[in-house]
Amino acid sequence: MNTVKNCMDDAGVLLAKNARKSGIPKSTFYQFVQKNQMERLAHGIYLSPESWEDTAYVLHLRCPQAVFSHDEALYYHDLVDREPMQPTLTIYSGYNTQKLTASGIKVYTVKKELLPIGKETITNAFGHEIPMYDLERTICDLVRSRSHFDFQDFQSALRRYAARKDKDLNRLMEYARLFRVQNVVRNYLEVLLG
Structure with missing residues (x-):
């Protein structure tokens, strides 16, 4: 044994x-x-x-291909104050998300080649390594999925990003081009950084 x-x-x-x-x-x-x-x-x-159960780590073990994103990443990067109501993951299109969504997980899908863009490994509060999107990918996801976010949270997250010293605008625009949201991102940034 x-x-x-x-x-x-x-x-x-x-x-x-x-x-x-x-x-x-x-x-x-x-x-x-x-x-x-x-x-x-x-x-x-x-x-x-x-x-102690670390739900994020267990979720990562259940679905190792997925990356924590959107609400999870916004909270982790201190772009919003509210802790997510439910775990949020991004996985490649074609992956069967039925079990994940049935267990209360919010799932976004992208083309397989876009899944690793901006992916990094972070150490969570329990000391476990889990995959999460970086700051710039999180902003692109926010803009791409803006209809799913409360307008005040959306604006607040963009303002906080614009005020950060560690932002990388070149990387942001590179990601924005890949996700075809460069014009929208540029318009928001011109107003916020103007």
Whole structure:
């Protein structure tokens, strides 16, 4: 049974796929899960009872191709004050998002080649690394999806971005061209930076 324990990460998360890769029989794995009263968080993902659940990390494990975006990224980059009501991810078009949306996750899709644009790895409050879009990609996503945002939040996020010292306007315009929102972004920035 010690071999199963070796498959658990520092956060107390145990993945069935890691146990399979280590050659641990299913019966041994499930005996360990039951004996240690591990909580099933999602298909193939279990948490030890003495650990805190990091929902963002678990979501990343459930869907490793997805990137935290929109509301999540706006909050992380301090462009809005309100914590997101529900997790927000971006995944490539054609990915079956049914299970994600059924579990209350807001999902946006993009062409597969646009998914990695602006993707970075951040360390969240629990100390886990998760993928999130950078500041400039977040602004492009905000502009592209502006009809989904409250107008005051939209304006506030753009104002905060314009006031930041760490903004990269060249990168922003490069991303804006890729997402075909360069004219809209330019118009907003001219007003805010004017």
